[in-house]
Amino acid sequence: MNNKPTIHDIAKALGIDSSTVSRALNDSPRVTKSTKAKILAKAQELGYRRNMLASNLRKNVTNTIGVVVPRISRHFFSSAIQGIEETAYLAGYNVIICQSLEQFEREKKIIEGLVANRVDGLLVSVSMETLNYNHLEVAKKSNIPLVFFDRHCNLPGYSSVLIDDFKGGFDATEHLIIKGCRNIVHFSGPQELEIYKNRFNGYKAALEKHKIPFKKELVITSRLMEQDGYSNMQNVLDSKQTVDGVFSANDVAAIGAMKYIKEQQIKIPDEIAIVGFSNEPISTVIEPSLTTIDQSGLEIGKIATRLLLEYIVKKEIPDKGQTITLATSLIERNSSKKT
Amino acid sequence: MNNKPTIHDIAKALGIDSSTVSRALNDSPRVTKSTKAKILAKAQELGYRRNMLASNLRKNVTNTIGVVVPRISRHFFSSAIQGIEETAYLAGYNVIICQSLEQFEREKKIIEGLVANRVDGLLVSVSMETLNYNHLEVAKKSNIPLVFFDRHCNLPGYSSVLIDDFKGGFDATEHLIIKGCRNIVHFSGPQELEIYKNRFNGYKAALEKHKIPFKKELVITSRLMEQDGYSNMQNVLDSKQTVDGVFSANDVAAIGAMKYIKEQQIKIPDEIAIVGFSNEPISTVIEPSLTTIDQSGLEIGKIATRLLLEYIVKKEIPDKGQTITLATSLIERNSSKKT
DNA sequence: TATTCAAATACAATCGATTGTATTTTGTTA
DNA sequence: TAACAAAATACAATCGATTGTATTTGAATA
Numbered sequence: 001m002n003n004k005p006t007i008h009d010i011a012k013a014l015g016i017d018s019s020t021v022s023r024a025l026n027d028s029p030r031v032t033k034s035t036k037a038k039i040l041a042k043a044q045e046l047g048y049r050r051n052m053l054a055s056n057l058r059k060n061v062t063n064t065i066g067v068v069v070p071r072i073s074r075h076f077f078s079s080a081i082q083g084i085e086e087t088a089y090l091a092g093y094n095v096i097i098c099q100s101l102e103q104f105e106r107e108k109k110i111i112e113g114l115v116a117n118r119v120d121g122l123l124v125s126v127s128m129e130t131l132n133y134n135h136l137e138v139a140k141k142s143n144i145p146l147v148f149f150d151r152h153c154n155l156p157g158y159s160s161v162l163i164d165d166f167k168g169g170f171d172a173t174e175h176l177i178i179k180g181c182r183n184i185v186h187f188s189g190p191q192e193l194e195i196y197k198n199r200f201n202g203y204k205a206a207l208e209k210h211k212i213p214f215k216k217e218l219v220i221t222s223r224l225m226e227q228d229g230y231s232n233m234q235n236v237l238d239s240k241q242t243v244d245g246v247f248s249a250n251d252v253a254a255i256g257a258m259k260y261i262k263e264q265q266i267k268i269p270d271e272i273a274i275v276g277f278s279n280e281p282i283s284t285v286i287e288p289s290l291t292t293i294d295q296s297g298l299e300i301g302k303i304a305t306r307l308l309l310e311y312i313v314k315k316e317i318p319d320k321g322q323t324i325t326l327a328t329s330l331i332e333r334n335s336s337k338k339t
Numbered sequence: 340m341n342n343k344p345t346i347h348d349i350a351k352a353l354g355i356d357s358s359t360v361s362r363a364l365n366d367s368p369r370v371t372k373s374t375k376a377k378i379l380a381k382a383q384e385l386g387y388r389r390n391m392l393a394s395n396l397r398k399n400v401t402n403t404i405g406v407v408v409p410r411i412s413r414h415f416f417s418s419a420i421q422g423i424e425e426t427a428y429l430a431g432y433n434v435i436i437c438q439s440l441e442q443f444e445r446e447k448k449i450i451e452g453l454v455a456n457r458v459d460g461l462l463v464s465v466s467m468e469t470l471n472y473n474h475l476e477v478a479k480k481s482n483i484p485l486v487f488f489d490r491h492c493n494l495p496g497y498s499s500v501l502i503d504d505f506k507g508g509f510d511a512t513e514h515l516i517i518k519g520c521r522n523i524v525h526f527s528g529p530q531e532l533e534i535y536k537n538r539f540n541g542y543k544a545a546l547e548k549h550k551i552p553f554k555k556e557l558v559i560t561s562r563l564m565e566q567d568g569y570s571n572m573q574n575v576l577d578s579k580q581t582v583d584g585v586f587s588a589n590d591v592a593a594i595g596a597m598k599y600i601k602e603q604q605i606k607i608p609d610e611i612a613i614v615g616f617s618n619e620p621i622s623t624v625i626e627p628s629l630t631t632i633d634q635s636g637l638e639i640g641k642i643a644t645r646l647l648l649e650y651i652v653k654k655e656i657p658d659k660g661q662t663i664t665l666a667t668s669l670i671e672r673n674s675s676k677k678t
Numbered sequence: 679t680a681t682t683c684a685a686a687t688a689c690a691a692t693c694g695a696t697t698g699t700a701t702t703t704t705g706t707t708a
Numbered sequence: 709t710a711a712c713a714a715a716a717t718a719c720a721a722t723c724g725a726t727t728g729t730a731t732t733t734g735a736a737t738a
Contacts, residue, residue: 004481006724033688047480052455053396054724057691057698061394069409070435081411083439094452097411097436101421113433142343142384200714255624285594287626323457345694356718361695371716393694399725 005046013042019046025050039046051336056118057151064094065308067122068101070151073279076297077125081148083301084123091309094119102223104129111135121308122146123301126153128190128223147321148277149304150295151195159311159321161304165195168203168293168328172247172275175291177210179273181245181336185236187229187253196221197278199249217241224249229245229256237264243272245336251283251292252275258286258335274335288334293330344385352381353485365390395457403433404647405453407463409441409490412462413591414619415636416464417482419488422640423462430648432459441562443468450474454481461485461649462640465492467529467562484650486660488636488643490534498650498660500643504534507632507667508541511586511614514649514669516549518612518677520584521553524575526592527570535560538588538616544677556580576603584675590615590622590631597625597674613674627673634667 007025011018016035024039031039042048056062059190065088067075081097081337096119100107114122115138120333134155135278139146140157151198152160176184178331186203189196198220208216220236222228227250233256236243246253254276258268266272268288276283276292283290311317342531346364350357364368365617369439380389395401401667404427409417420436427434435458437448437574446466456479461478463485472492478485479496491499508607515523527540528535534578557577560569568587572595575582587593596606605611607627607668615622615631622629642663 004637008724018726019689020687022727023687026726030370030686035686049451049455049477050479051396051724052458053392053401053457054693055726056693057390057392057396057695058724059717060693071417072411072420073413073414078412079412084439099420112388116388118390118392136414138386138388142388155731195632206724233552282621286624346696347694358697358719359717361697362717365696376718390694393723394696395723397694397725411737433679627696628729 003045005048006050006051009046010039010042010048013046014038025028033066059121061073061224062094062116062120063092063303064117064119065094065119065312066096066098066111066119066122067105067306068098068100068110068114068122068126070100070179072097072099072220074278075282076150076278076295079297080125080301081297083298084305085301087302087305088093092279093309100127102127102129106130106182108135111139115139115144115237119144121312123149123308124321125149125151125194128193128194131192140317143317145308145317146331147308147311149300151193154194157317157319157321159307159318159323161300161307161324161326162195163295163300163326163328165198165201166205168277168295169199169247170206171202171250171289171328171330172199172277172293173203173206174210174274175332175336176221176245176247176275177206177212179245179336182212184218184245184247185222185241186249187232187246187250188219188221189224189249191221196249199247203247214303218243219242222253224253226252226256226259229258230254230260231256233257233260237266246273246274247270248276251278251280251290254290254292255282255286255333258290269334269338270337276329276335279331286335288337291336292331294328297301298310300326302318343390344382344387345390346387348385349378349387350379352385353377362515368508374629378393382638392617399457401433401457401459402431403456403458404644404651405435405437405450405456405458406435406460407446407449407461407465408452409439409464409466411438412435414621415617415634416487417634419640419643420636420639422642424640426641426644426648428476432648433446434549436619437676438678439466439543441466441468443471449480454478460551460644460651462647464487464488464490465532466490469518469534471530479656482656484647484656484673486643486647486650488639490532492570492654493533496656496658496660498646498657498662500639500663500665502639502665502667503632504537505522505541506542507634507669508538508586508588509545509617510541510667510669511538511616511630511632512542512545513549514671514675515584515612516545516587518553518584518608518675520612521551522581523557523584523586524582526562526571526587526589527558527565530560531596535588542586556560559580560597561592565595567591567597568597569599570595572596572599581642586612587613587615590617590619590629593629593631593674594621594625597629608673608675608677612677614669615674622672625674627676630666630672633670635665639665 007021024036098110148160220232279294346360363375437449489500499568559571618633
């Protein structure tokens with residue numbers, strides 16, 4: 001009772017060979033229907049469960065995809081995970097979800113662990129601290145295909161599924177300009193991450209298009225937590241800059257900024273209009289509701305998984321990766337609804 | 340290049356036996372320092388990574404804990420996961436996170452998968468659809484210890500780490516009563532789940548203590564999504580009931596209700612006061628901010644993991660489980676701040 | 679009934695690491 | 709230097725399932 005039954009226990013109980021049991025449990029045509037029935041009944045009776053460790057070791061496949069995201073609690077990532085799971089399960093794959101919590105060391109350990117556990121593929125959205133890519137090369141050396149989604153590394157030989165951050169940043173900024181803003185603060189994230197660089201470039205391009213001079217003192221870089229948005233806003237207002245608009249590279253920091261602005265009795269959007277990025281559910285709850293850039297996590301997850309599964313099935317990692325870019329859309333709400 | 344190096348490759352390259360390599364890589368005292376150094380260097384050179392499948396199969400241990408939650412995007416669960424991960428990593432265990440999305444079938448498949456992959460233990464918070472516990476018994480039959488957290492099943496032989504839902508429900512309701520409410524609606528969840536039953540019982544007990552007659556038409560059961568809160572509120576107001584308070588068994592439904600109430604230009608808290616449950620971050624963002632019951636996900640995760648690790652280390656599943664109940668606290672915010 | 683061939687099943691190696699036991703090597707002592 | 713204990717290493721079985729090959733079984737045909 002203590003030890004879990006194996007195919008050998010079933011074989012012994014029926015006086016047959018374990019290979020036949022294995023084939024029966026895998027519904028092989030090499031076993032006759034009647035013995036299959038006997039084996040299945042005995043398996044049921046003994047409460048047999050296949051030991052996937054042994055099976056995977058022998059088959060050198062795990063039917064498992066490892067997913068690494070910065071934080072599962074972010075709506076964007078949890079919907080990406082949902083897209084990943086849906087697609088993976090349909091293809092018969094399991095998914096292991098891991099969060100780096102934006103820490104490089106954790107990310108590194110996680111990837112080493114997933115590689116040691118021989119996942120068949122990896123879907124990665126890197127942390128804000130990831131400047132060095134050796135831990136990712138480990139996967140490649142182990143012949144494990146890796147697809148980036150959303151937050152990628154600019155490395156040759158990897159595929160990525162991204163959203164059009166440049167366009168998103170551009171649209172957000174231009175929206176504020178059209179609403180009449182001329183002094184637009186931008187909250188950006190670590191510039192090592194392509195997504196923040198691109199959103200920032202979109203911001204600059206929109207200013208340029210509308211002949212508004214770029215002022216670097218209006219760009220504040222942080223890790224974009226709620227507290228960062230709050231204190232960034234405080235700093236920029238304390239510095240006596242003229243500010244009539246804020247484009248934050250994520251919603252969470254935008255909400256932090258709004259909390260500070262509201263405390264100061266400054267009117268949103270009339271005195272300062274605000275646009276966020278990601279369309280977190282919280283952006284519909286805050287008052288005024290937050291204008292933001294929508295990015296479909298579900299879709300990015302599905303597409304990235306499909307791409308990864310292609311590589312897994314073909315058993316080959318392409319020499320140069322492909323990049324798929326998904327469109328974003330601006331969702332106008334009250335935080336920018338100037339007349 | 341195609342195949343990953345094994346201990347045998349290292350052994351062959353150095354002209355020694357693979358058992359020595361294995362011992363060296365595990366830092367066994369049975370291997371001399373100089374050979375250890377040679378082996379480590381060669382392992383490094385070949386890019387060796389231990390195959391955990393083989394190792395785990397042989398050792399009959401995976402150093403992995405499986406976690407099943409309804410939804411990773413809920414703040415309470417993502418902080419519980421953080422507590423679980425912290426505790427587990429310190430003890431040298433990995434964590435596999437899975438979400439049932441409140442679906443029984445998914446939960447069943449997930450648990451079967453985790454059992455087949457021979458996790459060393461399970462931490463489970465059941466879905467709203469879980470009425471039947473056979474899939475959980477499977478774990479016990481496989482000698483895998485299982486600890487419930489937050490949402491448990493009333494099964495003998497399992498340990499649980501819970502919060503004091505009765506007290507939480509009682510406090511929430513009494514708080515509304517003290518604020519002067521006499522017609523308090525309660526949004527409850529599926530009664531099969533102990534947590535909702537207990538919150539409901541707390542609600543009834545508070546009414547009773549204050550001699551307010553219980554009216555069953557003021558209790559509405561749903562799955563407590565935001566949309567449910569919205570339509571529950573609509574229904575109860577349309578039915579022309581007198582309502583001056585709402586105690587929702589979670590924050591998300593409370594927020595749905597608030598959206599409807601605000602649309603109807605009814606004043607919160609003066610005409611209707613509201614209390615939620617869970618202290619989701621969103622409850623500080625909505626206006627008025629939501630009074631709620633705080634439950635520490637981090638703590639519940641840590642304690643449940645410690646308990647599970649005890650069972651894993653002792654290699655025994657106790658005949659009768661223990662139940663640990665954590666205190667809750669009411670956080671008063673503006674949605675109930677009547678004068 | 680003997681022969682043949684296909685279907686069903688058994689045998690045995692294998693996946694990669696671990697570990698108890700056996701053997702060899704090393705260093706120490708007489 | 710021979711003898712011996714201790715240290716270092718080699719041998720071989722094992723974890724549980726899979727799978728190519730070999731053998732047996734059984735049915736059909738001559």
